[in-house]
Amino acid sequence: MGFFDSLNKFLVENVPVGPTVSDSETNHIYYSSTIGEIRKDSAYMSEFNQALEWLCSKRRGDTYLASISHGSAVKATIVRIDKEGGHAIRWSVKFACGKSITLWLETQNATQLKRDGKALSVGYSVIYNYEEQEMARKREEAERAAQQQRQIEEIDCYRKELAAKPPLESFLGVKFGDDSEKYCDDDNPKERDDGFIVMKAKTNQFLDFTDYVIFASKFNNKVVWVMAIAQKSDLGNVDEYVHRVSRLLEQKYERKFIKEDDVFVLPFYDAEKWNPSKSLKSCPCKSMILLFPKGDLLYLVARDEVLSQAVERQIAIEKAEAEVREADAKKAADKDALAAL
Numbered sequence: 141m142g143f144f145d146s147l148n149k150f151l152v153e154n155v156p157v158g159p160t161v162s163d164s165e166t167n168h169i170y171y172s173s174t175i176g177e178i179r180k181d182s183a184y185m186s187e188f189n190q191a192l193e194w195l196c197s198k199r200r201g202d203t204y205l206a207s208i209s210h211g212s213a214v215k216a217t218i219v220r221i222d223k224e225g226g227h228a229i230r231w232s233v234k235f236a237c238g239k240s241i242t243l244w245l246e247t248q249n250a251t252q253l254k255r256d257g258k259a260l261s262v263g264y265s266v267i268y269n270y271e272e273q274e275m276a277r278k279r280e281e282a283e284r285a286a287q288q289q290r291q292i293e294e295i296d297c298y299r300k301e302l303a304a305k306p307p308l309e310s311f312l313g314v315k316f317g318d319d320s321e322k323y324c325d326d327d328n329p330k331e332r333d334d335g336f337i338v339m340k341a342k343t344n345q346f347l348d349f350t351d352y353v354i355f356a357s358k359f360n361n362k363v364v365w366v367m368a369i370a371q372k373s374d375l376g377n378v379d380e381y382v383h384r385v386s387r388l389l390e391q392k393y394e395r396k397f398i399k400e401d402d403v404f405v406l407p408f409y410d411a412e413k414w415n416p417s418k419s420l421k422s423c424p425c426k427s428m429i430l431l432f433p434k435g436d437l438l439y440l441v442a443r444d445e446v447l448s449q450a451v452e453r454q455i456a457i458e459k460a461e462a463e464v465r466e467a468d469a470k471k472a473a474d475k476d477a478l479a480a481l
Contacts, residue, residue: 162204168195169244177251181270188213188233191243211235217265226252226260305394308408308427311366311442313344318363320356331358335451348374357451365443372436385431404431
């Protein structure tokens with residue numbers, strides 16, 4: 141420390157100077173006795189709190205400082221670098237009461253650095269609980285990583301369970317993808333606009349379901365859906381009956397129903413494409429069983445999703461081709477009309 145620095149330090153420490161009442165813009169100076177370096181935010185906060193305590197003891201008539209006394213520094217930002225080498229830095233220090241002081245922190249025997257060890261720059265800030273926040277953030281990150289790992293392991297485990305369970309290849313004795321003529325018991329099957337042919341069918345009988353139909357693709361007559369229907373009036377307590385049916389199906393297929401609105405769904409997922417989302421819309425299924433009431437009836441439906449989607453695609457192609465034919469026909473008609481002019 142040079143002569144003038146030493147003199148200034150002596151005057152500051154022994155002869156209080158400056159206005160009787162300071163404010164947030166008043167330049168205060170504090171000579172720290174810290175040795176080595178200051179890097180941690182908590183170390184800076186300690187310096188600022190000690191500086192406030194020292195200033196209050198030297199400037200007892202300063203009502204502004206007195207209003208901050210016994211408070212704790214919560215944030216500080218560099219407003220000026222007074223000397224090279226990180227030994228004299230001017231900080232704007234905010235305290236818990238909301239008031240601030242401008243503090244020239246002199247550390248002749250210590251270097252003031254950023255928390256990463258690099259040189260300070262104007263605008264750099266420290267806060268009172270930075271280390272605690274960082275520890276909390278790292279704990280949260282570790283917990284999230286652990287949770288993600290557990291989810292990955294759970295998903296992998298569930299995929300293995302799915303792969304080990306047999307897929308739904310038939311229902312009530314009717315095999316999906318089989319020729320519908322094997323099961324048809326209907327002299328007048330109905331063709332629908334959605335690409336299916338619906339017909340009464342010979343199937344295994346199940347509980348109090350009385351009507352049995354199958355849905356076949358109109359493109360190849362292969363079975364895609366199997367449906368059983370019961371009259372609610374024949375079932376007594378419908379809720380109890382639904383519970384009984386769902387319990388038996390869960391026992392048979394070793395999986396749990398998912399309820400969406402009034403529909404109970406027993407999904408048979410593709411183990412390779414299975415999505416852990418609870419929404420069925422994001423879970424590609426190979427097949428599913430649905431149980432739901434509608435009007436006076438209770439429906440039990442099993443369908444092959446892959447075959448159903450194939451019918452939907454074929455209908456879309458058929459529709460697109462029809463639109464092309466219609467457009468071509470209009471063009472031809474327009475051409476003929478022009479020729480007739």
